[in-house]
Amino acid sequence: MPIDPSIAVGAELPEVSFSWTASDVALYNLAVGAAADPMNEAALDYIDDVAPKVLPSFATVAATFHVTEAPKVSFPGIDIDLAKVVHGSQEVVAHRRIPASGTATTRSRVVEVQDKGSAAVVISEKVTSDADGPLWTERSSIFAKGEGGFGGERGASTRVSYPDRTADHRIEIPTHANQALLYRLCGDRNPLHSSPAFAKAAGFPRPILHGLCSYGLVCRALADELFDGDVTRIGGYAATFAGIVFPGETLIVDVWDEDSQLKMTASILQRDGAPALGNVVATRA
Numbered sequence: 001m002p003i004d005p006s007i008a009v010g011a012e013l014p015e016v017s018f019s020w021t022a023s024d025v026a027l028y029n030l031a032v033g034a035a036a037d038p039m040n041e042a043a044l045d046y047i048d049d050v051a052p053k054v055l056p057s058f059a060t061v062a063a064t065f066h067v068t069e070a071p072k073v074s075f076p077g078i079d080i081d082l083a084k085v086v087h088g089s090q091e092v093v094a095h096r097r098i099p100a101s102g103t104a105t106t107r108s109r110v111v112e113v114q115d116k117g118s119a120a121v122v123i124s125e126k127v128t129s130d131a132d133g134p135l136w137t138e139r140s141s142i143f144a145k146g147e148g149g150f151g152g153e154r155g156a157s158t159r160v161s162y163p164d165r166t167a168d169h170r171i172e173i174p175t176h177a178n179q180a181l182l183y184r185l186c187g188d189r190n191p192l193h194s195s196p197a198f199a200k201a202a203g204f205p206r207p208i209l210h211g212l213c214s215y216g217l218v219c220r221a222l223a224d225e226l227f228d229g230d231v232t233r234i235g236g237y238a239a240t241f242a243g244i245v246f247p248g249e250t251l252i253v254d255v256w257d258e259d260s261q262l263k264m265t266a267s268i269l270q271r272d273g274a275p276a277l278g279n280v281v282a283t284r285a
């Protein structure tokens with residue numbers, strides 16, 4: 001059976017220990033659009049050889065940075081074809097400043113499996129710690145098409161309420177035609193983002209951008225545009241992947257500034273504002 005919630009929910013996955021270097025962080029920063037302006041000397045802090053800036057979104061790639069195989073959607077009680085899966089949502093809470101290099105261990109478990117009728121949503125939680133204690137916590141979901149209908153609970157919907165006014169800020173983020181090919185070097189070798197044949201078989205006209213690349217692009221642009229480049233001022237960051245993004249498209253990010261939080265949406269310039277990210281919330285550290 002592809003999904004058996006009675007086995008999946010609560011099952012602890014094997015701990016994963018990993019290390020990352022300042023070069024990994026710099027490559028990630030470039031893959032999410034850092035240092036794009038060659039005349040901006042300050043942006044070189046993103047590619048410093050020893051102490052590059054570390055975005056909170058780096059947490060999403062640290063554990064798998066050096067993995068070169070495509071991911072498998074296979075855990076206790078869950079076995080799903082990768083071609084049926086898209087990333088549904090992602091949240092990172094940084095418990096303290098993420099070091100530019102380090103060694104850590106991640107503990108993961110599936111916390112909920114939602115039956116959305118035609119689709120299943122599998123929600124996981126990961127806690128990453130180093131020798132000094134917890135570093136960050138992630139909560140993420142995958143949306144598995146055609147895997148619903150197993151008789152489970154529909155579960156709650158995520159709906160951020162936005163202020164009833166025009167956005168306080170608008171940020172444009174161009175992406176490159178080879179953005180996904182660059183981003184895959186940060187540890188997500190899902191062929192959905194590189195192989196036209198795989199993308200077609202999965203129901204897309206061409207390879208799509210990694211959800212976590214859009215997620216990182218928005219986090220980096222937010223730090224640069226609204227936090228004076230100080231990545232440590234973003235303590236938590238969450239988003240739902242509301243629609244696919246093709247490499248080369250431009251993201252339009254609308255930002256509502258609400259005291260401790262910034263609420264955002266991201267849409268696609270070239271497709272009349274088609275949604276890309278929704279329920280985007282950055283929490284001030």
Ligand SMILES: CCCCCCC[C@@H](O)CC(=O)SCCNC(=O)CCNC(=O)[C@H](O)C(C)(C)COP(=O)(O)OP(=O)(O)OC[C@H]1O[C@@H](n2cnc3c(N)ncnc32)[C@H](O)[C@@H]1OP(=O)(O)O
Binds near residue numbers: 119156210211240
């Ligand atoms: C272990 C390793 C695993 C590998 C992980 C994957 C690795 C990566 O390489 C993969 C990727 O990066 S894929 C790219 C990023 N993701 C995307 O592009 C998805 C974009 N979103 C969509 O296409 C649609 O919103 C779509 C298709 C998600 C939903 O659209 P619809 O089918 O039209 O659904 P809708 O009618 O809007 O809603 C039905 C119910 O589902 C809930 N829902 C919707 N979008 C969701 C999402 N993104 N995440 C979680 N839940 C979601 C809705 O709330 C609704 O439920 P309810 O009625 O109870 O509220």
